[in-house]
Amino acid sequence: MFEERLYQLRRERGISQEELANIIGVSRQAVQKWESGASQPNIDNLVAISEYFGVTLDYLLKGDEPGWEESDIPFEDTSQVICAPYRTHYEYKSSTTLFGLPLVHINVGRFGLYRARGIIAVGNVATGLVSIGLISAGLLSFGCLSLGLLAMGAAALGLAALGGIALGAGIAAGGLAVGWLAIGGLAKGVYAAGGLAFAEKVAAGGAAFGHIAIGDTVEGAVTFSNHAGAEISSSAVRSAILQAFPTIPRWLLTLFSSF
Numbered sequence: 001m002f003e004e005r006l007y008q009l010r011r012e013r014g015i016s017q018e019e020l021a022n023i024i025g026v027s028r029q030a031v032q033k034w035e036s037g038a039s040q041p042n043i044d045n046l047v048a049i050s051e052y053f054g055v056t057l058d059y060l061l062k063g064d065e066p067g068w069e070e071s072d073i074p075f076e077d078t079s080q081v082i083c084a085p086y087r088t089h090y091e092y093k094s095s096t097t098l099f100g101l102p103l104v105h106i107n108v109g110r111f112g113l114y115r116a117r118g119i120i121a122v123g124n125v126a127t128g129l130v131s132i133g134l135i136s137a138g139l140l141s142f143g144c145l146s147l148g149l150l151a152m153g154a155a156a157l158g159l160a161a162l163g164g165i166a167l168g169a170g171i172a173a174g175g176l177a178v179g180w181l182a183i184g185g186l187a188k189g190v191y192a193a194g195g196l197a198f199a200e201k202v203a204a205g206g207a208a209f210g211h212i213a214i215g216d217t218v219e220g221a222v223t224f225s226n227h228a229g230a231e232i233s234s235s236a237v238r239s240a241i242l243q244a245f246p247t248i249p250r251w252l253l254t255l256f257s258s259f
Contacts, residue, residue: 002061003037009053010035018095024048025091044089089114101128108133181252191252193259201245202252204259212240214259224259234258 010020017031024031024045033039041049050057089109096103098119105118105128116123116133126133130140131148141148141158151158154165161168165176172179172189182189185196192199195206203210206217213220214237216227222240224232238257241248 001037002040003035005060005063006049007035009055013053020052022092022095023052025093093118191256193255202241202248202256204256212237212244212256214256232259 010017015023017035018028021028021031024041025048026041026045030039030041034041046057046060050060088111090106091108091114092104092106093102094104102118104120105116105123106121107114107116107123109124112124113135114124116126116131117128119129121128121131121133121136121138123133124135126136126138126143128138131138131142131146133143135145136143136153137147139149141151141156142153144154146153146156146158146163148158150160151166151168152162154163156163156165156174157167159168159170161172161174161177161179163174166172166174166179166182166184168177168179168182170179171181171183172187173183175185177184177187177189177192177194179189180191182192182194182197182199184194187194187196187205188198190200191202192208192210193204197203197205197208197210197215199208199210199213201210202212202214203220204214206215208215208217209219211220212222212224214224214232216225218225222244224237224240226232234257237259238253241253241256
């Protein structure tokens with residue numbers, strides 16, 4: 001019977017009901033009911049069980065060992081065909097919780113938007129203190145599209161953002177960067193540095209446009225150009241920035257004075 005085979009497979013593997021439940025992504029009570037015969041797993045859970053133990057569904061349900069009938073293979077054919085189920089979805093949720101959320105929730109699959117929500121969340125769509133996914137949101141967020149206090153991804157939005165396209169309320173760095181301080185190939189912000197930099201106050205880069213502009217091609221109220229190898233005096237840059245913006249953070253002053 002199914003319940004006996006499941007019990008035997010679990011004992012041979014040396015794992016508890018709770019450990020098997022975590023692997024399959026169900027509760028311990030569900031595994032207990034399966035082994036007692038009180039209920040049967042659905043098809044998704046049956047597939048997951050067969051994959052984990054490396055047995056066929058026929059063996060799980062009927063006890064049939066896999067084999068070939070003579071009529072299935074022509075006499076002259078010496079090749080062997082092996083068919084194995086391919087798992088397209090995996091979910092794990094830790095039993096430990098914090099603030100009502102699982103400490104770790106992993107929910108990933110090839111098709112569909114599988115959502116993960118936990119302190120540490122990994123999923124196609126992930127929400128958590130630390131989140132990793134195609135679409136992710138959290139305090140620390142990593143993904144193709146990420147939103148967070150610190151966000152990293154192909155497209156990132158956060159207080160600090162790093163990505164191909166980065167939008168940061170504070171610091172943004174990327175191919176295209178927009179933020180209070182923007183650093184990138186194309187950068188726009190209150191302060192900006194990059195290949196092409198647009199800034200409200202200070203811009204530095206290959207082409208710089210701002211109230212104070214520093215670089216090869218410059219445009220602004222105060223400009224410092226290093227075109228054709230011309231030297232820029234760091235002390236002159238420092239003095240001009242302090243005169244125009246006396247409250248500028250000192251680390252930023254040092255950054256722009258070094259161009």
